[in-house]
Amino acid sequence: MTITHLVTHSGGFHADELLSSVILTRLFPEAELVRSRDTAWTTQGEGKIIYDVGRTFDAEARIFDHHQRPAPLREDGQPYSSFGLIWAQYGRDYLRALGVPEAHIDSIHESFDTGFVLPVDLMDNGALEPSVAGPLAGLTLPVLLETLKPAFDDRDAEADDRAFLDALPVARAFVEAAIRGRAAKRRAEAMVMQAIADAGASPVLELPMGMPFRAAVEKAGADHMLFVVHPRGEDWALTTIRKSGDSFDSRADLPAAWAGLTDEALETASGVPGAKFCHNARFIAVASSRDAILKMADLAVTEAQSQQAAGADETV
Numbered sequence: 001m002t003i004t005h006l007v008t009h010s011g012g013f014h015a016d017e018l019l020s021s022v023i024l025t026r027l028f029p030e031a032e033l034v035r036s037r038d039t040a041w042t043t044q045g046e047g048k049i050i051y052d053v054g055r056t057f058d059a060e061a062r063i064f065d066h067h068q069r070p071a072p073l074r075e076d077g078q079p080y081s082s083f084g085l086i087w088a089q090y091g092r093d094y095l096r097a098l099g100v101p102e103a104h105i106d107s108i109h110e111s112f113d114t115g116f117v118l119p120v121d122l123m124d125n126g127a128l129e130p131s132v133a134g135p136l137a138g139l140t141l142p143v144l145l146e147t148l149k150p151a152f153d154d155r156d157a158e159a160d161d162r163a164f165l166d167a168l169p170v171a172r173a174f175v176e177a178a179i180r181g182r183a184a185k186r187r188a189e190a191m192v193m194q195a196i197a198d199a200g201a202s203p204v205l206e207l208p209m210g211m212p213f214r215a216a217v218e219k220a221g222a223d224h225m226l227f228v229v230h231p232r233g234e235d236w237a238l239t240t241i242r243k244s245g246d247s248f249d250s251r252a253d254l255p256a257a258w259a260g261l262t263d264e265a266l267e268t269a270s271g272v273p274g275a276k277f278c279h280n281a282r283f284i285a286v287a288s289s290r291d292a293i294l295k296m297a298d299l300a301v302t303e304a305q306s307q308q309a310a311g312a313d314e315t316v
Contacts, residue, residue, distance in 0.1 A: 003028040004047035007054075008082075010035040012149055013164050015142035015171070016081035016124045017052035020064070021164075022172045023086050023094045024049060035161055052082035059089050066125075081124035087117045098179055104186045108179065116178050145171055185212050192216035196225070203305075204229060204297045214242055226252040226304055229293050235276065236293035238285045238300065252304035254282040272296050 006024045008017040021033060028049070034041055042053045044061045051064040057072040057080075064085040066072055072080045080088075087094075091109050100108055122128035123142045148167040150159040188211040196217065199205050205222070207213060207230040217225055228239050240250035257269045260280035267275045274292030278285040285300075287293040 002047055003031045003049055005034050005041075005045075005049070006031045007034045007036065007041050007048055007050045009037050009042070009053040011037070011160055013146070013160065013167070014052075014124055015120050015145045016083040018145055018164065018167055018171045019083045019120060019175060020051050020086040021168055022175045023090055024051070025168070026097055026172075027090060027093055033165075035164060051086055057085060059085075064089070071125075078118065079121060079125040079127055081121040083124070084113070084117050084121040087113060091117075095179065098176065098183075100179070100183050101186075104183060108182045108186065111182050112178060116175075141174060185215070188212045189216045189219070193220060196220045196222050199225070203227065203301050204294070206230065206294075210237065214245065217241060227297050227300055229290075229297055231290070232286065235286050235288055236290050238287070238293050238297050240283045248283075250283060252300070252308075254278055254285055254300050255303045256282065258282065258285060270296055270299060272299070 006021065006028060008021065024031070025033065031047075031049075036042065037053065041048075042050055042055075044050070044054075044058075044063060049062045049064070052066070054063040054065040055068050056063050056065055057068075064082050066080050066082055066085060072085060074080060074084070087109075091113070092105050095105050095108055096102070119128065119140070120142055123140065145167055148163055148170065150156075150163045156162075191211065192205075192207065192213045193216055195205055195207050201224065203224055203226040205213065205217070205225050205228045207228060210230050210232060213228055225241060228241060230237055230239075238254070240253060243249045243251055255270070258266060258275075258278035259282050260278065261269055262277050263275075266278055266285075267273055272287065272292050272295045274288040275296060276286045276288055285293075285296055287296055
């Protein structure tokens, strides 16, 4: 069946139907987007997808509302908004439309649902407490998108529709950036896994470019790895590996004698010609060549292992 109309409610808008529109307008670009509360539009009909309005959830009839009783719930009992319902039905097709490889469709669909869609669903249903959202709750995506609505005293009959259409590309940018990021992490994981295999027992992981690596290092169980090197433009970078995703603590820091130094001062402190920069927090250093950065990495490993051995002796 050809989809000719995408129907949601008129008036003020929320993030859930706006984000649903991002998905549907990508999949059905020729369909007309209609914002109406007229029952002629909001009841089942040929060629229509109806969402966040319609007083029922019936995927076969292509009606995706969540305001009625009983409201549609996830398997774990958490509530859906229209965004969650649309994502469950059309999300995989949307990922294919964005060019996500078939092998990654299910994992990215689940990751996006958990990390992006579910919070929107919960906030729309009042099921996410401000204390849980944190002190920056006012900067969450649903709140930010809703700031694009017209002012309360803008009485122009077309104001809401104009604001909705103006907000749509903004919402699309966030959704597609989130998908691109997840797809990139899947690609990076395969590259990092191969680099880990190539490195063997070495505590230094060499990558062909800067990329997300910590999750793959953890997944591979490469607990012996302490540092990562990779090209960065015309230079090379040496970085630490964080102990976890919610911590700035590293498995090993770069040498304290390098902290905050640049150029000749760093060359002198490290003894490595071509050393260019070390951050004062000792989580990244830069050199002018691969050979230079590998020498710095070797020095950093030697000092880190020496400190670890000393720490082990103190605990005996």
